[in-house]
Amino acid sequence: MGIDDDAPNNGLVLRLGLSSAPSRPDNNQTPYKNPSFLKLEATSFDDEHEPSLTLGLSGGGGGDSFHVTDTVTEKVDVKPAGDLYRQASSVSAVSSFSSGKAKRERELSSEELMEVEKRNNSSRLSDEDEEGVNGRKKLRLSKQQSALLEESFKQHSTLNPKQKQALARQLNLKPRQVEVWFQNRRARTKLKQTEVDCELLKKCCETLTDENRRLQKEIQELKALKLAQPFYMHMQAATLTVCPSCQITSGVPDGNGNSDNNPFSMASKPHHFYNNNPLSNPSAAC
DNA sequence: AACGGTGACCCCTTTACTTCA
């Protein structure tokens, strides 16, 4: 991609970058696996290629992308942002002890079980337990409990065992319940973030599509102008470089092949945006 | 040192219950 010396001078490259990999919560050992951060980049066109824009939701192994091609036909290819970090692993290598129940029982240490049993004699859990052992009863957390959990979640989105135990004691819940609540809470947070990202991408897509349309129009105009006045265009290019879309003017060529000074040098030095919000730069080119 | 088993923890998906319009 890009423009070299023998390429037509009207090749333009437009890039827009957004890549904010979020940092992992402090008290977790495993590497951060959240794939949902945005990366928008790269459009190019010249005489041989149709204008195109590509929007990507990057970080998941390259699988997630919007692709917008052409100003007329817009192809949108969206794959769900699944956890590709895990999808690559084997189909099924399940331990013989990994059945659900065994797993659950395993997760409750004997200490916890005793504690739970004690609590069941006196707490609201036992009050709501009357449906029977097999029935899946739905606990509704009290406002106080929810508030405390929320407060705790604000401080750290994951819990270490001590924190979990303490919180469970404080809330009069099973440690497992606290754990599950945090899991669900993290999931909700992630879902919300995904929705926000999705909206952001939609807006970016619209912006870039508009930009693409506009630039294509400019190309057509420049082509027409070049055909009509080839000599004039040559002189103009040799002395002055003007970004047609934003009217930024660079200096005259220095003879060193410095891209900054080449006529219509946008391709070799495109306007990049490194901040985290492409919407703060409504014009993708400028 | 390499390896397999195990426990702990996490995430994702699904299920089932509750609440509310």
Add this chain to the structure above:
DNA sequence: GCTGAAGTAAAGGGGTCACCG
């Protein structure tokens, strides 16, 4: 009162990592 949607607690399955023998 019934119903469907939304919210959410819990279950189940599968993955990673650390530890141990």
